[in-house]
Amino acid sequence: MNSQLVPKLLVADADAAISFYTQALGAEVTLRVADDDGVVNHAELTVDSVVFAVAQSVEDWGWTDPRSVGGSPVLLVLTVADPDATARRMVQFGAEVVIPVDNRPYGKRQGRVEDPFGHLWVLSGELRQLT
Numbered sequence: 001m002n003s004q005l006v007p008k009l010l011v012a013d014a015d016a017a018i019s020f021y022t023q024a025l026g027a028e029v030t031l032r033v034a035d036d037d038g039v040v041n042h043a044e045l046t047v048d049s050v051v052f053a054v055a056q057s058v059e060d061w062g063w064t065d066p067r068s069v070g071g072s073p074v075l076l077v078l079t080v081a082d083p084d085a086t087a088r089r090m091v092q093f094g095a096e097v098v099i100p101v102d103n104r105p106y107g108k109r110q111g112r113v114e115d116p117f118g119h120l121w122v123l124s125g126e127l128r129q130l131t
Contacts, residue, residue: 006044007076008053010065011117014040017054020116021045024093025078025086050078066118075112076121083123087111090121103127 011017018040021027027045034040043054057065066072080086083101091097094116101111101123110124 004051006051006053007074008042008055009076009117009119010055010057010063011119012057012065012067013117014043014054014056017115017117018043018045020093021047021054024090024095024115047078047080052076072118072120074120076119077124078121079124081125083109083111083125084128086123087113090115090123095121 009017018029018032022029022045025047027047029043029045030051031042031044032040033042039056039058041055041058045052045054055063057063057068059068078086087095087097087101090113095113098112098114098120099110101109104110107127108124109127110122112120112122114120
């Protein structure tokens with residue numbers, strides 16, 4: 001068995017989050033589990049070979065989303081072919097730029113966006129050659 005880490009993003013509205021991630025990141029839903037009331041307890045999404053999960057926040061379970069606790073202390077680093085285009089798409093569907101995508105002195109092209117659910121994404125790619 002191989003070890004695997006799958007971050008589970010807790011959100012106030014799981015179906016809205018699934019819609020955002022499929023539109024903004026091109027994610028595909030590979031699994032969606034909801035209870036009898038339609039509340040999504042677990043959904044798995046993939047972006048290329050990256051797997052992450054989404055679930056509805058449930059206060060009684062101690063599952064709190066970033067917005068309910070004043071923000072997220074976690075940075076999700078997603079390496080993509082074109083971080084500029086990914087950031088634009090995320091903003092188009094409701095994210096906000098925190099740090100614009102740019103060439104960084106440590107050899108990456110990166111920027112940070114906050115998705116509509118309070119999760120922070122560092123979009124990373126290869127340096128762009130300036131002409």
